[in-house]
Amino acid sequence: MDQNQKTILKSFSPVKVLIPVVLGLGATAWLFIKDDKLGDLKSIADANMWWMAAAILVLIIRDFGYIYRIRALTDKFLSWRNSLDVIMLWEFASAVTPSVVGGTTVATIILNKEGIPLGKSLAYVMLTAVLDNMFFILAAPIVLLATQGEVFPTLGLDPSDVSKLKWAFYISYSLIALYTFLMIYALFVKPRAFKWLLLKITSIGFLRKWRVSAFQHGNEIVWASEQLKGKDKGYWARAILSTIFVWCARYFLLNCLIAAFTDVTLSDHLLIISRNLIFWIVMLIAITPGGAGIVEMAFPSFFGLFLGGFSNVVVVLYRLITYYPYLVLGSIFLPKWIAKVFGRQAKEQEAYASETRR
Template sequence: MPSTNNISKTGSHRRYFSYKYLFISLFLSVSSLALVLYLTYTPDGFQHLKPKRLPGLFIALFVAILKVWFTAAKIRFLADRQIGWWASVRVVLAWDFASAITPSTIGGAPLGTYVMTRENIPLGKSSAIVLYGLLLDQFFYMIAIPILLISAIYIDVVPENVGWLGEGVMLLIYALLMSYGFLLGYGLLKDPESLKKAVRYLFTLPLLKRMKSKVEPELDNLVSKSHELRKKPNSFIIKGFFLSTMVWLCKVWLPTIVVLSFLPADELLSVMRSLAMMLASLFMPTPGGSGGVEGLFAVFQGPLMERQVFLGIAIFMWRLITYYLSIPAGMFVMSWYVNKSVVDSYSILAAREKAEIGKLDEDELTGITD
């Protein structure tokens, strides 16, 4: 019989996420949600609920599914259609699961890279997909931020109740995203060697110096992927940008659709605030942004809701659709990958044992392991 010790090693996915972070993420999200519900609940508040608006929640669910589809289409496109639709959806669900339980500043890219290799995409190709996807996101930010700044001249994109400190923080976020997007775009599309030198210098600083040895191979990988990207036709960037933009628009529309499912509100202002809210959530240090994103929803969307009693339930429905459902879906997909790894490992080990006793020649063994 094949050794179960070898098979158990296939659970290497565990190094990409932590059950501790999953618990922390859920605890922070539920706690902040409970606090908002406690502060906004009134016994007679729900008598103002209009059932004719509630179907909007099904529209929100449809938009969330649409976001998964566009993300899968984006990954499949960047992978040059080397994987099928269901494989792309599995990658998206696993990626979203990792994003839900890791800090927003880290995201689900490490686990996303891992599961793409489980779908028979080479590691180098998987890394390139992540890098290209990151670049496309930066293009979206560089268009979205000027729109927000121009809109802020005419409407209160950043709510007045956050004061000058909140406005200053949002301006800092805009500046950081624009600077990062410009540097990444210039480095990847124009001068990767300069980008490599700049990052290498950055990791000579005292706080980052200990990670320099780990970063060095990734810098070489970045340069090689940059050369590959520059060989792509313009249509590749345009179509990839379209898919990436549709993913982001789905994210931006969801809070507004949920708000409108309970009460009428200023649609344009809600969408602009959703966009600002999404950009701010990128800097949340907690797993899945939990605790922070609920607060952002309350700050940005709360003033638009005439009856505050609906604020807590709106946050809950938004997080249910965009966050809570992603956890069981992601765990289901991860269990599928684990089972597949066990079966694959068992088949390889069994084939090797048969080869040792002469029941299988080496050519057949090579075919199985490949």
């Protein structure tokens, strides 16, 4: 079996799919059972169906934005159908890996198996990470200034808990910023100097065991940097605008769900979006696959101000719409995609062997 195929199958093993499901459903059940609020689920029937439909529509629009972005980043090398396969599997990978890890390794293999050379595949995956992180880095200070501190939740939290939450945000934000600026330096400024730095660091005694990995990663950075040289302004405009679009859509989906259960003013909408940004920056350091369990537990503290008794219901709907479908869709897309790309590879190898024998 191809090594890449082994990596894909290992990353998407049934156990890895089951873990986030168990964690997420377990945390959700605990939220309802601990306060004896199972009856709250009946309130879904009273939700504003227009806002519920809007949430589904925003989700579809967001995914289309992701599909458009990966197609634009690959200079339309990927067809619309292939772009759909890539995004569904990428979302699947992100759902079964910790948020801090994401699905980047698997995404690189997926793009490579779609016929994109390894160097370009690495470049596109690294570029999406840089674009996404730059959105967080630039948007977070804006919302902190605009909300004048109201962006951090205080409802039902002790001052010490609020302080811990703020520290979690600042630590996560600092790590994201450090990683992103290192990647920008490595990809766009001095890729070979970055490779040299990696090798220099891993020449220290107790770090020597990572020297081979550092050498490989340094080469990957150099390859990726070469692929991104010479891109025109239109390319970067499409990349940046599509990134802003998909993240705004991702955040507004929650606004739609909250508005389905309670009246939300314009200022509330802006605060919800701002708080959602802070929420996900904190969740980026979550150690569970897709933040499963942690998201469900933290959600009421962040958004209970707008929902009151509907917090548990909305977090269930939110995860049902934005998380669990990708576990299901990924399980559907994966077998067909493996049959397509690895079957095609086997035919190509067989044809090559046949030509060689002649």
